[in-house]
Amino acid sequence: MTAGRCTRSRVERKPTIEDTENTKTRIRGVELAPEGVLLAGAVLALAALPLPFWERLPHICLNRHLFGFCVGCGSARALAALFHGQPALALGYNLNCVATAPLMLALLASSLRHRSL
Secondary structure (H helix, E strand, C coil), X not given: CCCCCCCCCCCCCCCCHHHHHCCCEEECCEEECHHHHHHHHXXXXXXXXXXXXXXXXXXXXXXXXXXXXXXXXXXXXXXXXXXXXXXXXXXXXXXXXXHHHHHHHHHXXXXXXXXXX
16 A cells, blocks of 8 residues: 555536526626626727727728628627717618617616626
8 A cells, every 4th residue: 555645536517507607797786697798898898989999990801801791891880879879870880780789788788687685
């Protein structure tokens, strides 16, 4: 027999629902799932950064360069304009913002949940 430490192999377990519940961020009594944190950051960035910032961004869309068009091009500029209260400008950038902005806000609202007391 050799003297030494007893080593046990660790058995990895699958994540449970309780584990995923613990990954939520709590801010002032509001729970926010990780995808909610990303959505909130995107909405804040679109609303906080001035429109000239979004207009200066380069056009790097691969679909647009390969095929000459893209249904998603201008979406960031359109959402920024919409969140800045300029719907006519937003529609000029991309018509998809009519569906994208409400969907984005609905997803953010559904990821917010008040903490039970």
